[in-house]
Amino acid sequence: MVRFFGILVGLFFTGWLLVSFVLGAKEFITNPPEKAVYYDYHLDPKEVSFASDGPLGKFDRQQLQRGFQVYKEVCAACHSLRLVAFRNLAELGYNEDEVKAIAANWIIETPDIDPATGEMSTRPSLPADKFPMPFANDVAAAAANNNAIPPDLSLITKARTGGAPYIYSLLTGYQEAPGDLPDAAKPGPGLHYNPYFANLNLAMAQPIIADDQVAYSDGTSATIDQMSKDVTAFLVWTAEPKLEERNQTGWAVIAFLIIATILAFMSYKSIWADVKAEKKKKA
Amino acid sequence: MSFPWAKEYTPTTAFGQWMDEKLPIGRLVYNSLGAGYPTPRNLNYMWNFGSLAGIFLVVQIVTGIILAMHYAANADIAFDSVEHIMRDVNGGWMFRYAHANGASFFFIAIYLHIARGLYYGSYKAPREMLWLLGVVIYLLAMATAFMGYVLPWGQMSFWGAKVITGLFEAIPLVGKPIQELLLGGFAPDNAALNRFFSLHYLLPFVMAGVIIMHIWALHIPGSNNPTGVDVKGKQDTVPFHPFYTAKDGWALGLFLIFFCLMMFFLPNALGHADNYIPANPLSTPAHIVPEWYFWPWYAILRAFTFDFLFIPAKLLGVVAMFSAILVWFFLPWLDTSPVRSGTYRPKMRVAFWILIVATIILFICGGAPAEEPYVMLSQVAGAYYFAYFLIILPLLSRIEKPLPLPNSITEAVTGKPLEKAS
Amino acid sequence: MATVDTGVETMDPSGSGDGEDGVRRRDFIHIAAVSFAGAGAVATVFPLVNQMNPSADVLALASTEVDISAIEPGQAIKTSWRKQPVFIRNLTEAEIADANSVSVDELRDPESLADRTSDGKENWLITLGVCTHLGCVPLGAAQGEVKGEYGGYFCPCHGSHYDTAARIRKGPAPTNLEVPEHEFLTDTVVKIG
Numbered sequence: 001m002v003r004f005f006g007i008l009v010g011l012f013f014t015g016w017l018l019v020s021f022v023l024g025a026k027e028f029i030t031n032p033p034e035k036a037v038y039y040d041y042h043l044d045p046k047e048v049s050f051a052s053d054g055p056l057g058k059f060d061r062q063q064l065q066r067g068f069q070v071y072k073e074v075c076a077a078c079h080s081l082r083l084v085a086f087r088n089l090a091e092l093g094y095n096e097d098e099v100k101a102i103a104a105n106w107i108i109e110t111p112d113i114d115p116a117t118g119e120m121s122t123r124p125s126l127p128a129d130k131f132p133m134p135f136a137n138d139v140a141a142a143a144a145n146n147n148a149i150p151p152d153l154s155l156i157t158k159a160r161t162g163g164a165p166y167i168y169s170l171l172t173g174y175q176e177a178p179g180d181l182p183d184a185a186k187p188g189p190g191l192h193y194n195p196y197f198a199n200l201n202l203a204m205a206q207p208i209i210a211d212d213q214v215a216y217s218d219g220t221s222a223t224i225d226q227m228s229k230d231v232t233a234f235l236v237w238t239a240e241p242k243l244e245e246r247n248q249t250g251w252a253v254i255a256f257l258i259i260a261t262i263l264a265f266m267s268y269k270s271i272w273a274d275v276k277a278e279k280k281k282k283a
Numbered sequence: 284m285s286f287p288w289a290k291e292y293t294p295t296t297a298f299g300q301w302m303d304e305k306l307p308i309g310r311l312v313y314n315s316l317g318a319g320y321p322t323p324r325n326l327n328y329m330w331n332f333g334s335l336a337g338i339f340l341v342v343q344i345v346t347g348i349i350l351a352m353h354y355a356a357n358a359d360i361a362f363d364s365v366e367h368i369m370r371d372v373n374g375g376w377m378f379r380y381a382h383a384n385g386a387s388f389f390f391i392a393i394y395l396h397i398a399r400g401l402y403y404g405s406y407k408a409p410r411e412m413l414w415l416l417g418v419v420i421y422l423l424a425m426a427t428a429f430m431g432y433v434l435p436w437g438q439m440s441f442w443g444a445k446v447i448t449g450l451f452e453a454i455p456l457v458g459k460p461i462q463e464l465l466l467g468g469f470a471p472d473n474a475a476l477n478r479f480f481s482l483h484y485l486l487p488f489v490m491a492g493v494i495i496m497h498i499w500a501l502h503i504p505g506s507n508n509p510t511g512v513d514v515k516g517k518q519d520t521v522p523f524h525p526f527y528t529a530k531d532g533w534a535l536g537l538f539l540i541f542f543c544l545m546m547f548f549l550p551n552a553l554g555h556a557d558n559y560i561p562a563n564p565l566s567t568p569a570h571i572v573p574e575w576y577f578w579p580w581y582a583i584l585r586a587f588t589f590d591f592l593f594i595p596a597k598l599l600g601v602v603a604m605f606s607a608i609l610v611w612f613f614l615p616w617l618d619t620s621p622v623r624s625g626t627y628r629p630k631m632r633v634a635f636w637i638l639i640v641a642t643i644i645l646f647i648c649g650g651a652p653a654e655e656p657y658v659m660l661s662q663v664a665g666a667y668y669f670a671y672f673l674i675i676l677p678l679l680s681r682i683e684k685p686l687p688l689p690n691s692i693t694e695a696v697t698g699k700p701l702e703k704a705s
Numbered sequence: 706m707a708t709v710d711t712g713v714e715t716m717d718p719s720g721s722g723d724g725e726d727g728v729r730r731r732d733f734i735h736i737a738a739v740s741f742a743g744a745g746a747v748a749t750v751f752p753l754v755n756q757m758n759p760s761a762d763v764l765a766l767a768s769t770e771v772d773i774s775a776i777e778p779g780q781a782i783k784t785s786w787r788k789q790p791v792f793i794r795n796l797t798e799a800e801i802a803d804a805n806s807v808s809v810d811e812l813r814d815p816e817s818l819a820d821r822t823s824d825g826k827e828n829w830l831i832t833l834g835v836c837t838h839l840g841c842v843p844l845g846a847a848q849g850e851v852k853g854e855y856g857g858y859f860c861p862c863h864g865s866h867y868d869t870a871a872r873i874r875k876g877p878a879p880t881n882l883e884v885p886e887h888e889f890l891t892d893t894v895v896k897i898g
Contacts, residue, residue, distance in 0.1 A: 010673020250547025261536030
């Protein structure tokens with residue numbers, strides 16, 4: 001009985017899938033799907049490397065500090081960094097007093113309740129505070145930015161397919177829309193052409209626009225490319241602050257496991273030696 | 284329960300004897316995982332994945348309990364509490380990555396365990412109950428994994444919850460109320476998140492209970508083996524300990540090395556970037572996919588693109604997806620060939636490897652966007668998947684002429700016919 | 706062919722027939738493998754337990770700065786440090802004199818007021834608001850609360866009385882209210898912790 005009904009059910013599913021395949025294939029041949037207009041213009045992220053790449057990766061703290069400076073002077077006016085606290089900046093090599101000063105002098109104050117009146121107010125940030133949000137809420141953020149909410153940057157290098165190279169490519173990828181671009185893909189009002197963006201046009205105008213837009217204090221030449229790379233490196237750190245600890249722990253654990261596995265294998269071999277020997281003897 | 288030549292548990296200490304009278308746990312372990320369990324001597328490395336899956340369930344439970352100490356199941360703060368684990372909790376990133384990647388390695392072990400059972404006929408009499416319990420464990424694992432993926436409350440979590448509960452909507456008449464019942468609302472929100480967390484914490488322990496029954500059911504007939512021939516005598520077996528504990532031990536080391544490479548150096552490779560964006564009910568990610576271990580079923584779901592008479596394609600897809608797993612419950616009675624191992628079934632063996640290829644195609648198609656050629660490929664592969672279980676196996680057992688079976692395991696191992704012991 | 710069925714039986718994992726050296730070498734491998742696995746398991750326990758220690762964000766709040774300019778003599782405020790109450794009290798001349806008039810040797814927990822306050826800031830008494838008996842919050846910091854028989858703090862849970870230097874004078878508490886580590890950053894800002 002099971003087999004009888006089984007074959008019936010099987011014939012139905014198998015048959016209908018094959019019929020669907022034939023119908024779909026016919027449709028595919030007679031009426032092939034058109035590629036989206038932006039298919040030919042979209043570009044994959046550029047090849048770019050960072051000190052933090054790979055299992056041996058470490059952060060270049062000098063670069064992270066420069067990247068933080070770019071974030072502070074270019075990005076922070078619109079983009080929040082809500083999961084990162086000022087105290088975390090100590091990991092970039094700032095000392096306690098510097099962290100305190102950065103927090104206290106941050107362009108946006110931390111919202112709090114006035115201890116005297118109980119009303120909403122703001123106060124200078126403390127190292128324990130997270131970076132305050134540039135906009136009070138999403139509606140305010142959208143209203144101030146042509147209806148596009150600037151995404152939070154704390155996790156951005158992990159939250160975008162393509163990761164850090166994608167962010168770097170996006171920052172350096174702004175260009176004039178090509179002349180042969182179909183009308184449907186042309187940047188509308190308030191949009192900017194960038195072939196690294198999924199649908200080619202994004203609301204954010206090119207943020208890093210000129211060399212020396214940020215004055216580096218460590219002598220590094222602040223080219224557009226360098227600033228973009230530095231701020232991307234900084235955002236790799238904000239997204240994965242434990243990266244170095246992770247790589248180091250990983251090597252230690254794997255080294256231990258390799259030795260343990262070799263020992264276990266030798267133990268296994270010796271336990272089975274007699275069974276194998278007996279097999280050989282008789283074969 | 285066991286073979287007559289199984290070693291007898293003999294406690295050596297006075298305390299051991301006292302315990303053995305009051306609560307014979309030592310005896311239980313000795314007889315199930317120790318020297319008291321005679322195991323076929325010819326098991327190959329495919330037999331390691333059962334214990335590996337069990338160990339990874341333990342890894343998941345331990346890391347999961349730790350994560351639950353820091354996680355907050357509330358739609359407003361769930362995402363941030365996960366980031367709190369990643370950034371501030373001591374070693375929190377390690378537990379979170381171990382748990383996320385551990386789920387994948389658990390499924391790798393479970394899929395290889397199932398494939399081994401399919402090839403060597405481990406589902407056949409007298410091991411039907413063992414197989415059925417295994418299917419139940421797999422279903423529980425899928426439910427647990429799905430609900431676990433919702434907890435970080437990122438974009439994929441939210442839309443995964445929405446799409447999967449949306450499948451129930453396809454059921455005529457009662458579909459919509461069932462979906463609302465599952466979610467406790469009209470879309471995933473606090474109510475859904477809290478119940479998913481509660482069940483995600485509960486189900487692994489239910490699984491552990493079913494696994495105990497699975498092992499119990501295993502010990503009644505004893506392990507199957509690559510020849511599929513029954514154990515004939517003492518010379519066919521070795522004690523589980525130390526022979527298979529040593530083998531499982533070193534295989535565990537190897538599996539853990541792969542796991543740690545993934546967890547420490549590519550921790551997000553099996554995840555999806557969109558899940559690092561907090562859930563947003565107003566915006567769907569461009570390309571929703573479930574976790575990789577659901578891809579074959581997701582491919583079957585999407586392979587049904589045409590209505591059949593009055594049955595809408597959506598409902599067909601849902602029914603087919605569930606049937607694809609439920610068919611395993613009937614497998615012991617669909618395949619009636621008395622020969623267990625594929626090694627001695629020339630035609631079944633070919634059909635089996637085509638099934639593996641079809642399943643790999645389904646894996647690829649399930650992870651790909653719903654466009655051609657993936658839909659057409661998944662239709663062909665899906666058709667074969669159903670045909671293998673429901674048509675090929677039932678018919679094959681009638682027309683296939685199996686190769687001659689060895690008389691015993693020992694004969695298969697040594698290549699010499701068994702001689703009567705003097 | 707006795708080897709067929711006796712062979713399996715004699716497979717002792719410690720090995721036999723390899724001579725004495727063989728036995729030792731084989732034993733050594735098993736011991737090494739098992740001890741390595743054991744060491745790994747023990748090493749894993751550390752992070753499993755350590756995750757319960759205070760996390761980085763909690764530790765970041767381990768010190769707090771308080772503005773005390775608004776506290777008049779005779780008043781006290783209750784503030785929060787490490788999620789525990791802290792009493793900051795501006796002692797009057799009379800309270801200071803009262804505290805200094807007690808013979809330190811007779812106290813249950815002998816400490817002078819000077820021991821418990823910063824140099825030159827003898828009027829600022831900063832203590833945890835946690836009774837040393839069983840951890841209740843004593844009364845006496847807020848206006849109108851009972852200050853106990855010695856004019857300091859009174860714990861209502863089991864009746865411990867503290868004097869104006871927050872020293873235990875009567876009741877079950879074993880020691881004085883704890884003075885947290887603190888430092889005056891300016892005349893009006895004190896850093897606790």
